[in-house]
Amino acid sequence: MGTTQLEPVSEPKYWHLRTVLSEALDSEFTVGEILPNERDLAARFGVARATLRQALEQLELEGRLQRRRGVGTTVAPPRVGVAVGTEQHAWPGAADDAWQPVDSTLLIPPAAVADALETGRDEAVHTVRRSRMSHGQPVGAELLYIPRSSVPDLSAIDAPSGAARARAVLRELQRRELDGQDNAVELGSARADDAKELDRLPGAPVLVVTTRFLSEGATAALSVATYRADTCRLTFGASGGVEIHHGPERRAS
Amino acid sequence: MGTTQLEPVSEPKYWHLRTVLSEALDSEFTVGEILPNERDLAARFGVARATLRQALEQLELEGRLQRRRGVGTTVAPPRVGVAVGTEQHAWPGAADDAWQPVDSTLLIPPAAVADALETGRDEAVHTVRRSRMSHGQPVGAELLYIPRSSVPDLSAIDAPSGAARARAVLRELQRRELDGQDNAVELGSARADDAKELDRLPGAPVLVVTTRFLSEGATAALSVATYRADTCRLTFGASGGVEIHHGPERRAS
Numbered sequence: 001m002g003t004t005q006l007e008p009v010s011e012p013k014y015w016h017l018r019t020v021l022s023e024a025l026d027s028e029f030t031v032g033e034i035l036p037n038e039r040d041l042a043a044r045f046g047v048a049r050a051t052l053r054q055a056l057e058q059l060e061l062e063g064r065l066q067r068r069r070g071v072g073t074t075v076a077p078p079r080v081g082v083a084v085g086t087e088q089h090a091w092p093g094a095a096d097d098a099w100q101p102v103d104s105t106l107l108i109p110p111a112a113v114a115d116a117l118e119t120g121r122d123e124a125v126h127t128v129r130r131s132r133m134s135h136g137q138p139v140g141a142e143l144l145y146i147p148r149s150s151v152p153d154l155s156a157i158d159a160p161s162g163a164a165r166a167r168a169v170l171r172e173l174q175r176r177e178l179d180g181q182d183n184a185v186e187l188g189s190a191r192a193d194d195a196k197e198l199d200r201l202p203g204a205p206v207l208v209v210t211t212r213f214l215s216e217g218a219t220a221a222l223s224v225a226t227y228r229a230d231t232c233r234l235t236f237g238a239s240g241g242v243e244i245h246h247g248p249e250r251r252a253s
Numbered sequence: 254m255g256t257t258q259l260e261p262v263s264e265p266k267y268w269h270l271r272t273v274l275s276e277a278l279d280s281e282f283t284v285g286e287i288l289p290n291e292r293d294l295a296a297r298f299g300v301a302r303a304t305l306r307q308a309l310e311q312l313e314l315e316g317r318l319q320r321r322r323g324v325g326t327t328v329a330p331p332r333v334g335v336a337v338g339t340e341q342h343a344w345p346g347a348a349d350d351a352w353q354p355v356d357s358t359l360l361i362p363p364a365a366v367a368d369a370l371e372t373g374r375d376e377a378v379h380t381v382r383r384s385r386m387s388h389g390q391p392v393g394a395e396l397l398y399i400p401r402s403s404v405p406d407l408s409a410i411d412a413p414s415g416a417a418r419a420r421a422v423l424r425e426l427q428r429r430e431l432d433g434q435d436n437a438v439e440l441g442s443a444r445a446d447d448a449k450e451l452d453r454l455p456g457a458p459v460l461v462v463t464t465r466f467l468s469e470g471a472t473a474a475l476s477v478a479t480y481r482a483d484t485c486r487l488t489f490g491a492s493g494g495v496e497i498h499h500g501p502e503r504r505a506s
Contacts, residue, residue, distance in 0.1 A: 011445050015455040018442075058442050058456045079439060183489040185438050186332060187458060187482040189271075189311050192264050202268040203311045205440060205458075233439040236489055 014054035017047055021055055025064055025075055035065070035073040061205070063230055079233040080134050084183065084209055084225075091178040091213065092128070092144055092221060093170030099130040099142060101166030102197075109145050116212070117219055119147050126151065128166045131197050132225075139232050141190075141197040142225040146173060150220040176215045184210045185234065194226045205229040267307035270300055274308055278317060278328055288318070288326040314458070316483055332486040333387050337436065337462055337478075344431040344466065345381070345397055345474060346423030352383040352395060354419030355450075362398050369465070370472055372400050379404065381419045384450050385478075392485050394443075394450040395478040399426060403473040429468045437463045438487065447479045458482040 035041065042052040056073060059065040066076045083098075090096055106124045108114075114121045125147050132140035148154075151172035159165040188208035195202040206226040213221040227234060288294065295305045309326060312318040319329045336351075343349055359377045361367075367374045378400050385393035401407075404425035412418040441461035448455040459479040466474040480487060 012455055015445060018456065054456075061440060061442050061456075061458060063439065063441075081437065184334065184486050185460065185489070186316065186486040187314060187440065187460065188316075189314050192268060202265055203271065203307075203314075205314060207438065207440065229440040233437050236436040236438070 014051050017055040018058040029075045031075050031077045033075050079231055081235045082134055082139050082232050084234045093174045099132050101130050101163045103129040103162055104166035104169050105161050113145050116222055117147050126169050128169055138198050140225050140227045141194040142223055145222045176220055178215055180214045182212055190226055198228050267304050270308040271311040282328045284328050284330045286328050332484055334488045335392050335485045337487045346427045352385050354383050354416045356382040356415055357419035357422050358414050366398050369475055370400050379422050381422055391451050393478050393480045394447040395476055398475045429473055431468055433467045435465055451481050
């Protein structure tokens with residue numbers, strides 16, 4: 001027949017297909033290779049197109065496949081490990097900071113942010129937009145909120161906005177001593193501005209890392225950073241995190 | 254007209270609708286409330302059902318909505334903060350361990366795990382399956398891989414499997430000194446066994462935390478833990494992590 005028939009199982013059909021497809025990716029395909037089209041794949045595995053699509057979506061969620069308009073579905077390279085541990089995610093603006101300042105302005109933050117900063121709800125704070133690259137690809141987009149009380153000597157900034165203003169704010173922030181930080185990670189979807197920086201469509205799955213920077217017993221800055229969930233693995237810990245790749249083909253790249 | 258017409262914008266329609274819906278959730282709905290059905294919602298916002306569904310999927314991804322079969326779409330409570338920082342995610346089996354042992358067996362791990370453990374690819378290792386609850390709900394499912402060299406004195410176990418065997422393996426592991434650990438977090442989909450423990454369907458989005466436990470210069474154990482991405486926010490850091498909730502309605506619960 002030339003088809004790979006699936007045996008009947010109790011688990012959902014799309015899930016079984018995902019497992020079979022995952023094994024096929026390991027054994028038959030290499031990173032970057034374009035998969036056959038949906039019709040041919042559905043025929044090969046003897047499943048409906050809808051079932052096939054569900055299985056492909058699963059594998060995309062797991063970072064095994066990439067779907068790109070005009071290209072098709074390709075086998076994804078292993079995810080990039082991005083260090084967000086306490087040592088690497090240093091005091092914003094420090095010498096070893098992995099983030100690049102992009103823009104800065106003074107605005108009234110969302111109520112939830114104002115509450116976390118313990119500023120008043122109608123009090124403007126400095127915002128700094130930054131981006132982070134890895135292997136030449138954008139991996140993270142960040143919005144940093146800095147209460148005016150954290151940078152009290154920032155009286156006259158030459159630049160009203162842009163990277164120059166961002167650098168001036170961070171330079172002032174660096175005068176303070178960082179006492180500690182804590183991070184929270186959750187699943188989210190990319191907002192329009194973050195999506196643009198990450199080279200994705202709005203709503204793409206992202207890992208949202210919220211970091212509170214503590215100084216002199218108060219929250220001196222709050223960072224909301226979004227990382228591409230399809231291409232990034234966030235690592236915490238001094239040694240940069242463990243790597244577990246799927247199958248030999250993925251490890252080979 | 255009784256409808257809330259969307260103004261034309263350059264961002265994708267589903268994304269604009271998501272923002273409008275998000276604001277409506279804050280101002281008009283409370284946690285646990287059931288949303289009107291899709292037809293009524295699509296009519297109210299003057300959009301196609303497909304657009305509405307995309308926007309609802311976004312909000313589900315962000316943890317704002319829950320879709321439950323037989324119930325409909327409800328407004329989700331704020332995500333539960335689950336501590337996975339170095340202090341809380343302690344040496345497995347320690348007195349303050351948040352995980353409950355469920356089962357244990359000896360098996361040959363996936364090749365990628367064997368490589369990370371630096372055991373041979375056809376060498377059996379101890380596995381311990383554990384679960385984690387928070388507020389009476391399952392939040393995490395873990396598979397712990399322990400090379401036999403980490404528990405050399407585990408010669409005769411009375412129980413061939415089950416929680417009793419798991420506890421015996423962990424008791425032996427506790428004889429070793431934990432030198433350090435590192436974590437990696439990435440997006441994944443729940444495998445069938447994890448999904449069952451998490452009370453989800455296979456393929457549901459999960460946050461996968463891989464932890465390597467180091468002892469005497471080697472990887473003494475490897476943990477692959479999956480957390481429900483819809484209900485959990487993972488916190489790293491001593492103080493348990495920052496909390497940022499959406500809008501006043503969500504904070505009120």
